[in-house]
Amino acid sequence: MAKGKNRPAAEVNSGSMADIAFLLLIFFLVTTTIANDKGIAMLLPPKPDPNEPPPEVTKNDRNIFKIQANSMDKLLVEDEPMRDVTELRGMIKDFILNFRKPSIEGKELYNSLPASLRSHVNSKGKKDNSSDEPGEAVVSFKADRGTSYELYIQVLDEINAAYNEIYGQRIGLTAEEFLQLDKKDPEQKELYQQARQGIPRAISIAEPNKIGG
Amino acid sequence: MAKFKKNSNTTQEIPTAALPDIIFMLLFFFMVTTVLRETSIMVEQTLPKSTQLSKLERKSLVSYIYIGKPTKVDLYGEQPKIQVNDVFIEATDVVRFVNQEKDKLSEVERDQITISMKVDVEAKMGIVTDVQQELREANARKVLYSSLKRLD
Numbered sequence: 413m414a415k416g417k418n419r420p421a422a423e424v425n426s427g428s429m430a431d432i433a434f435l436l437l438i439f440f441l442v443t444t445t446i447a448n449d450k451g452i453a454m455l456l457p458p459k460p461d462p463n464e465p466p467p468e469v470t471k472n473d474r475n476i477f478k479i480q481a482n483s484m485d486k487l488l489v490e491d492e493p494m495r496d497v498t499e500l501r502g503m504i505k506d507f508i509l510n511f512r513k514p515s516i517e518g519k520e521l522y523n524s525l526p527a528s529l530r531s532h533v534n535s536k537g538k539k540d541n542s543s544d545e546p547g548e549a550v551v552s553f554k555a556d557r558g559t560s561y562e563l564y565i566q567v568l569d570e571i572n573a574a575y576n577e578i579y580g581q582r583i584g585l586t587a588e589e590f591l592q593l594d595k596k597d598p599e600q601k602e603l604y605q606q607a608r609q610g611i612p613r614a615i616s617i618a619e620p621n622k623i624g625g
Numbered sequence: 626m627a628k629f630k631k632n633s634n635t636t637q638e639i640p641t642a643a644l645p646d647i648i649f650m651l652l653f654f655f656m657v658t659t660v661l662r663e664t665s666i667m668v669e670q671t672l673p674k675s676t677q678l679s680k681l682e683r684k685s686l687v688s689y690i691y692i693g694k695p696t697k698v699d700l701y702g703e704q705p706k707i708q709v710n711d712v713f714i715e716a717t718d719v720v721r722f723v724n725q726e727k728d729k730l731s732e733v734e735r736d737q738i739t740i741s742m743k744v745d746v747e748a749k750m751g752i753v754t755d756v757q758q759e760l761r762e763a764n765a766r767k768v769l770y771s772s773l774k775r776l777d
Contacts, residue, residue: 426645433648437655444659449687449741450678451771459761483749557751561744562673564753565770569675576677591679619754 452568454617474541475548476616477507479567483558487567497566504574508549508611509533510542518545521610529581546611554618571615579607667701668693668708673746674775681769686739688726690719692752693745705748707756716752719759727765739767 479500480488487494489503511522511533522533522545543549551571555564573587580590583603590607593600668691681687691708695701706713709722727735740760744753760768 426642429645430641430648433645433652437648437652440652440655440659444655449681449684449769449771450774451741451769452675452677453679454768454770456757456761456766456768458766459764555750555754557749557754559750560746561748561750561753562746564750565673565675565772568770569677569772572677587677591677595682619758 452565452572454568454615457617471548471550472544474512475543475550477504477543477549477551479551479553479571481553481555481559481563481567483556485560485563487563497563497570500567500570501574501577504551504571505532505578506536506539507542507551508546508574508578510537510539510544510549511546512538512540512542512544514545515547517610518547521546524610526582526584529578550614550616552616552618568615572613575611575613575615578611582611583607664689664711666691666708667697667711667713668695668706669745669747670743671746672743673770673772675770675772676775678772678774679769681739681741683737686730686734686737687741687769688723688738689741689743690722690756691743692748692756694747705745705752707752716755716759719756720763723760723763723765736764737767738765739769740765741769741771743771 478488478490482488487497489500494500509529509532511518514522522530525533553567553571555567576587576590580587583590583606585593590604593604595601595604670691670693689709692705693708694703694705695713701713707716707719708714709719714722723738723740727738730738742753742756757768760766
């Protein structure tokens with residue numbers, strides 16, 4: 413027993429522990445991908461009821477902003493060819509905030525807009541060939557079967573960006589900040605609803621042609 | 626000078642005893658935040674880039690549909706295909722797949738099912754719309770076009 417007292421304390425060599433941990437760390441770094449579940453959310457239209465005839469389009473032509481894409485990935489916007497997709501955002505914003513002949517609700521909506529948006533309407537809006545009021549405006553996008561998915565997403569992205577910028581501006585946020593509003597938080601949810609009040613995100617995705625152009 | 630000399634006999638070693646702990650912490654972080662992929666994707670997946678991204682709210686309600694050119698071209702051909710879980714399906718089978726996925730959810734959540742479409746940029750709209758028509762048929766109307774963040 414006396415001998416044991418003099419024995420040095422038993423120690424596990426832990427110097428290589430870091431190396432082992434590093435090895436594991438690198439393994440996990442390499443083998444896993446951080447889940448990137450982000451994207452553009454869309455709500456598809458309900459399936460057509462076979463008992464009812466398809467609803468007739470009663471909307472005035474000026475209330476519809478038409479975007480068409482063919483199988484060569486060329487765009488036709490309001491019957492004019494367009495090269496640069498990024499121009500769409502501004503055009504759609506001007507289109508939605510046109511207020512050509514607003515109804516009573518439209519006028520109320522106009523009065524509820526912040527000054528920055530109202531000046532936008534006054535400087536660029538009130539065109540005769542554009543929408544009557546945001547509640548009436550519809551953005552229609554028709555793609556061909558041969559259109560690439562990349563262009564489809566780009567156009568959809570621009571349309572959504574235009575709407576989000578308007579929504580954001582209404583409550584004093586950028587489009588980015590508007591998207592990050594957490595709908596579980598009642599305060600932020602109220603802001604969200606306030607932003608969307610009266611301006612529906614009316615995006616119509618038309619069924620594509622069966623024959624490629 | 627004398628003042629500096631006084632301290633010169635201190636050891637200059639950095640204690641490394643806490644190093645494993647730090648590394649373990651990093652390790653646990655990565656283990657927790659990452660998800661191992663349970664299905665192997667058999668189609669090419671270069672997701673498009675966009676700016677207006679929104680997050681998925683509830684993961685449990687999400688089902689995935691992958692569309693793209695098969696990676697094994699000699700086996701499956703060059704045409705874009707639709708993959709769910711671990712198999713290729715035709716557009717007409719999408720309804721059945723959605724109903725299967727709906728059965729996994731509880732009664733009240735069935736209508737809230739979200740379909741995340743992971744489509745390769747090279748794919749054409751034809752196949753995507755075919756799937757969308759079937760999704761409408763299956764009453765799974767919430768769709769998320771999965772895409773990456775564009776930095777510009």
